[in-house]
Amino acid sequence: MNDSYEPVIVGFLCNWCSYRAADLAGTSRLHYAPNMRPIRVMCSARVEPQFVLKALREGADGVLIAGCHPGECHYVDGNIKALRRYELLKRMLRQLGIEEERVQLVWAAASEGNVLADAVNRMTEQLRRLGPLRWRETVLGGDAQPEERAGEMMAKEV
Amino acid sequence: MNEERIGVYVCHCGSNIAGTVAVEEVAQWAAKLPNVVVSRDYKFMCSSLGQELVEKDIKELGLTRVVVAACSPHMHERTFRATCERAGLNPFLFEMANIRELDSWATDDRAAATQKAKAMVSAAVRRVVYHQPLQLLPVKINPNTLIVGGGVAGITAALEIANAGYHVYLVEREPSIGGHMAQLDKTFPTLDCSACILTPKMVDVAQNKNITLLSWSQVEAVEGYVGNFTVTVRKKARYVNEEKCTGCGICIEKCPKKVIDEVFEAGLGYRKAIYRPFPQAVPKYPVIDTSNCIFFQRGKCKACQMFCPTDAIDFEQQDQILKLEVGNIILAIGYDTFDPRRIPQYGYGRLANVFTSLEFERMVNAAGPTGGRIVLRDGVTTPKSVAIIHCVGSRDKNYNEHCSRICCMYSLKFSHLLHERLPDAQVYEFYIDIRATAKRYEEFYHRVLEEGTRFIRGRVAEVTDAARMPGEEGKLIVQYEDTLIGKQRRLPVDMVILSLGMEARRDSREVAQIFGLGCEYNGFFIERHPKLDPVNTMTEGIQIAGACQGPMAIPEAVAQGAAAAARVLSLISQGTVMMEPVRAHIDADKCSGCRICNNLCPYNAIVFHEDRKVSEVITALCQGCGACVAACPSAAITGAHFTDEQVMAQIEGMLWDVQPQFAMTSMETR
Numbered sequence: 140m141n142d143s144y145e146p147v148i149v150g151f152l153c154n155w156c157s158y159r160a161a162d163l164a165g166t167s168r169l170h171y172a173p174n175m176r177p178i179r180v181m182c183s184a185r186v187e188p189q190f191v192l193k194a195l196r197e198g199a200d201g202v203l204i205a206g207c208h209p210g211e212c213h214y215v216d217g218n219i220k221a222l223r224r225y226e227l228l229k230r231m232l233r234q235l236g237i238e239e240e241r242v243q244l245v246w247a248a249a250s251e252g253n254v255l256a257d258a259v260n261r262m263t264e265q266l267r268r269l270g271p272l273r274w275r276e277t278v279l280g281g282d283a284q285p286e287e288r289a290g291e292m293m294a295k296e297v
Numbered sequence: 298m299n300e301e302r303i304g305v306y307v308c309h310c311g312s313n314i315a316g317t318v319a320v321e322e323v324a325q326w327a328a329k330l331p332n333v334v335v336s337r338d339y340k341f342m343c344s345s346l347g348q349e350l351v352e353k354d355i356k357e358l359g360l361t362r363v364v365v366a367a368c369s370p371h372m373h374e375r376t377f378r379a380t381c382e383r384a385g386l387n388p389f390l391f392e393m394a395n396i397r398e399l400d401s402w403a404t405d406d407r408a409a410a411t412q413k414a415k416a417m418v419s420a421a422v423r424r425v426v427y428h429q430p431l432q433l434l435p436v437k438i439n440p441n442t443l444i445v446g447g448g449v450a451g452i453t454a455a456l457e458i459a460n461a462g463y464h465v466y467l468v469e470r471e472p473s474i475g476g477h478m479a480q481l482d483k484t485f486p487t488l489d490c491s492a493c494i495l496t497p498k499m500v501d502v503a504q505n506k507n508i509t510l511l512s513w514s515q516v517e518a519v520e521g522y523v524g525n526f527t528v529t530v531r532k533k534a535r536y537v538n539e540e541k542c543t544g545c546g547i548c549i550e551k552c553p554k555k556v557i558d559e560v561f562e563a564g565l566g567y568r569k570a571i572y573r574p575f576p577q578a579v580p581k582y583p584v585i586d587t588s589n590c591i592f593f594q595r596g597k598c599k600a601c602q603m604f605c606p607t608d609a610i611d612f613e614q615q616d617q618i619l620k621l622e623v624g625n626i627i628l629a630i631g632y633d634t635f636d637p638r639r640i641p642q643y644g645y646g647r648l649a650n651v652f653t654s655l656e657f658e659r660m661v662n663a664a665g666p667t668g669g670r671i672v673l674r675d676g677v678t679t680p681k682s683v684a685i686i687h688c689v690g691s692r693d694k695n696y697n698e699h700c701s702r703i704c705c706m707y708s709l710k711f712s713h714l715l716h717e718r719l720p721d722a723q724v725y726e727f728y729i730d731i732r733a734t735a736k737r738y739e740e741f742y743h744r745v746l747e748e749g750t751r752f753i754r755g756r757v758a759e760v761t762d763a764a765r766m767p768g769e770e771g772k773l774i775v776q777y778e779d780t781l782i783g784k785q786r787r788l789p790v791d792m793v794i795l796s797l798g799m800e801a802r803r804d805s806r807e808v809a810q811i812f813g814l815g816c817e818y819n820g821f822f823i824e825r826h827p828k829l830d831p832v833n834t835m836t837e838g839i840q841i842a843g844a845c846q847g848p849m850a851i852p853e854a855v856a857q858g859a860a861a862a863a864r865v866l867s868l869i870s871q872g873t874v875m876m877e878p879v880r881a882h883i884d885a886d887k888c889s890g891c892r893i894c895n896n897l898c899p900y901n902a903i904v905f906h907e908d909r910k911v912s913e914v915i916t917a918l919c920q921g922c923g924a925c926v927a928a929c930p931s932a933a934i935t936g937a938h939f940t941d942e943q944v945m946a947q948i949e950g951m952l953w954d955v956q957p958q959f960a961m962t963s964m965e966t967r
Contacts, residue, residue, distance in 0.1 A: 145409075147952065147955050149948060149951055149952070155815070155835045156815055156835075158371075159371065159835075161398065161399050161403075162369045162371060162395075162398040162399070164398075164403060165369075165397065165398030165399055165400075165401075165402035165403045166398055166402065168402055168403075169403065170403060170404050170405060171403055171404070172404075173400070173403065173404040173406055173409040173410055173412075173413050174409075176413060176416050176417065176420070176951040176952075177395070177399050177417075178420070178944065178947050178948065178951065179370070180923065180939060180944070181879060181921055181922055181923050181936075181939060182922035182923055182924065184897075184922055184923060184924035184927060185922065185923030185924065185926060185927050185936065185939060186927065187926075187927040187941075189941075189945075190944055190945070190948065193945055193948050194948050194951075194952065197948055197949055197952040197955070198952045198955030199951075199952055199955070207815060208815070210806065210809070210810045211809060211810070211813075211814070211815045211816060212813070213813060213815075213835060213836065213922075214813075214899050214920060214922035214924065215813060215899035215900075216899060217899070217922045217924050220897065220924050220928075224927070248815050248816065248817070248818070248823065249815050249823050249835065250815070250817045250818070250823050251818065256403070
C-alpha cells in the first residue's frame with residue numbers, strides 16, 4: 140500500500156449520543172484521525188442501507204454508524220433497529236466482496252468522547268491496512284456495464 | 298433547484314478554528330461551489346456583527362439559503378436560525394457545518410483539517426439546496442409535574458413548584474420521604490442537625506395541597522413527550538388504610554417481630570415488621586413488610602390489627618396502578634454508597650469493628666440505635682482510638698475513578714464528633730488529599746486539625762486483626778504507607794470507619810431506560826451540557842437534580858432541585874413550547890399499505906386506515922427519529938429536514954474530493 144494513502148470514512152452520528160460524543164471529543168481536545176466525515180442524523184435508525192451504499196459508491200472507503208448504547212436510545216429502541224438492519228446489510232456486503240471492517244456500527248454515549256475517538260482511530264487504522272475500496276473492481280468486477288445495474292438494483296432492494 | 302442563492306460564512310472563532318483550519322482558503326474555495334453567490338470568513342460569526350453580515354447579505358443579495366461553518370449545531374444552530382428569521386428567511390433554509398468540535402479541535406493536522414472542513418462545507422452547500430421551509434410545532438404543556446425521588450433535591454423541587462401554584466406528584470419508593478439526608482446526624486461544616494433542618498420541609502410537603510405524595514410507590518412506565526407524558530405508577534400495598542390511620546404507632550409497638558433495618562439504620566439497628574423508618578417519617582402511615590410479617594409468612598398473628606384503634610390495618614390491600622398525566626418530569630433518585638465488601642482487605646463484614654460511614658452516622662445520632670453513644674460492635678465498649686479511612690471506593694481505578702466530593706468533609710465531621718463525644722480518644726484520618734473546597738470547608742478542616750486529629754497521608758493497604766507486635770493484640774491493625782515520610786507503618790486501633798464514596802443508584806440504568814435517558818459509564822445520568830445545562834437532559838421535559846447527576850453535597854442538591862423546578866416553571870408559564878418540525882409524513886399516493894412502518898414506531902404515531910389501506914403519521918405523536926422513513930419499501934415516508942435527497946446530497950458533498958465511481962448524479966440513482 141502506498142504510504143500516503145488515507146482512507147475516507149463517512150460517519151453517520153445520531154443527534155443525541157454519538158454526535159454529542161464527537162462534540163465532547165472535540166471540546167476535550169481529544170485528537171483523533173481526521174478521516175471521518177460526519178453526517179448528523181436524528182437516530183441511527185434513520186440510516187438506510189442506501190446511505191451506506193451511496194457513500195461507498197461515491198468513493199468512501201468505509202462507513203461508521205454510531206448510536207446510543209442499547210437501552211439508552213433517545214427514541215426507545217432505534218439503535219436496535221439500526222443493529223438489525225446492519226446485520227442484514229453486512230450479509231449483503233459480504234456477497235458484494237466488501238470487507239467487514241469497512242462498515243462498522245458502534246455505540247457511544249454523550250459522555251463518551253473517547254469511545255467515539257477510539258472507534259474512528261481503530262477504523263482508520265484497519266482501513267489503512269485494507270487499502271482503498273475500489274468499488275468498480277471489487278463490486279462490479281471491472282466490467283461495469285451489466286453489473287452496474289445489478290449493483291443499483293441491489294441497493295434499491297435493501 | 299438550481300436557482301438557489303447560497304451564502305457561505307466561515308467562522309474563525311478567534312483562533313479556535315482558524316488556528317487549525319485555513320478558513321480564508323475554505324471561504325474562497327466555497328465561493329466556487331454551485332449556487333454559492335457569496336462566501337465570507339469572519340472572526341466571530343456568532344457576534345452581533347457576524348450575524349448582521351448574514352442579515353445584510355440576505356436582504357441585499359437576495360440569499361435564499363445560508364450555510365455557516367462554525368461550531369456545533371448544538372451551540373449555535375438556534376442563533377443563526379434566528380438570524381435568518383430576522384432577515385425574512387425561513388430559519389430551516391439554513392445549515393450548519395461543525396468545523397470546530399468535529400474538526401479543528403479534534404486534530405492538529407492543518408492540511409487534513411482544512412480538507413475535512415471543505416468536505417463539510419461542500420456537504421452543507423449541497424444539502425441546503427434541498428431544504429424546505431418549515432414551521433415550529435406548538436405543543437401544549439400540561440401544568441402537572443412528576444418528581445421521582447423524595448430526597449432533599451426532590452423535596453426542594455416539589456416545594457418550589459407547588460408554592461408557585463402548580464400540582465406535583467412526588468413519587469418515593471421507600472415508605473417515607475427524606476432520603477439519605479434524614480439518616481445523617483450533623484451536616485458539615487455548620488454542624489446543623491440534619492433532621493432538624495430537613496423535617497420541617499418534609500412536613501411542608503405533607504401539608505401542601507398542591508403536592509400528591511406517593512410514597513412506597515414506583516414508576517413503571519412513561520409514555521409521551523414534553524408537555525404530555527403519561528406515567529404509570531405502582532402504589533404498593535401498605536396494608537394500612539391511609540384514610541383511617543392516625544399514625545399513633547400502637548401497631549408498631551405491638552408487633553412481635555423484630556428485623557434488622559438494612560435501609561434506614563444501615564443494618565445497625567432494628568425495626569418491626571410493621572414499621573415507619575423513623576419517628577418523623579412523612580407520610581406518618583406505617584408499612585407492613587410482608588417478607589417478615591408473621592401473618593403473611595405463617596398465616597397467624599394479626600397483633601397490629603387487633604390493637605389498631607381505628608381499624609386501619611387491611612391485610613387484603615392490593616397494589617394500585619395509577620396513570621398520571623404530567624407535562625414535566627424531574628428525576629431526583631439520589632445515590633447509593635459504595636459496597637465496602639468489594640474491598641475485602643478492609644475487612645468490612647469480617648472484622649466486627651470496621652464500620653461504614655453510614656453506620657457511624659446512625660451511631661452518633663441521638664435518635665439512632667445506640668442513642669448516640671459511640672461504641673464498638675459489642676454495644677458497650679468505648680473505642681480509645683479510631684481510624685477513618687478516606688476514599689473507600691473512590692479515586693481508585695479498581696472501583697470508581699471519580700472523587701465522591703463529600704467524603705473528606707464528612708470524615709472531618711466524624712473527627713469533630715469523636716473529639717466532642719470521646720475527648721480522650723485518639724483519631725486518625727488516612728487521606729490522599731484533603732478536598733475542602735466550598736464555603737467554610739477549609740476553616741472547618743483547620744478547626745479539626747486544632748482539635749488534635751492526626752492526619753496521615755497515604756492509602757491504607759489492609760485492615761487486619763492478626764497481631765504481630767506487642768500492643769496489637771485484640772486490636773485492628775491498619776497497615777499503611779505514610780507517603781509524606783515514605784515508610785510502611787502499622788497502627789493498632791479499636792475502631793475503623795470506612796468513608797464510603799457515592800455511586801449511582803444500582804438500578805439507575807433501569808430508571809434511565811424507563812425515562813429514555815443516557816447514563817455515564819458509571820451510571821450517573823447525563824446532563825444536557827456539563828457547564829451550561831446541568832439539570833436538563835437530552836429528553837425535552839425531563840430534568841435531573843441532585844446526586845443522580847453526580848456526587849454532590851446537600852447545598853448543590855438543593856440548588857439543583859430549585860434549578861430544575863425553575864426550568865419546569867418556565868415551561869409551565871409559557872403554556873406551549875415550540876417543537877422542532879422534524880417529523881415524518883406519509884405520501885398516501887405512494888403508500889402501499891404494507892404496514893411495515895406501523896410496528897416500527899416507538900410512539901405508536903402511525904395509524905393504518907383500513908378503508909383506504911394507507912398508513913398515516915399523527916404529527917403530534919411523531920418524535921422524528923426516522924426509523925419508519927428508512928424502512929419504507931415504497932419510499933412513501935419523508936422525514937422533514939432529514940429527507941433522502943438532503944442526506945444523499947450531503948454524502949456527495951462530503952466526498953467531493955474522492956474519485957466518484959460513477960458519473961451519475963444522486964437524482965439518477967434514485
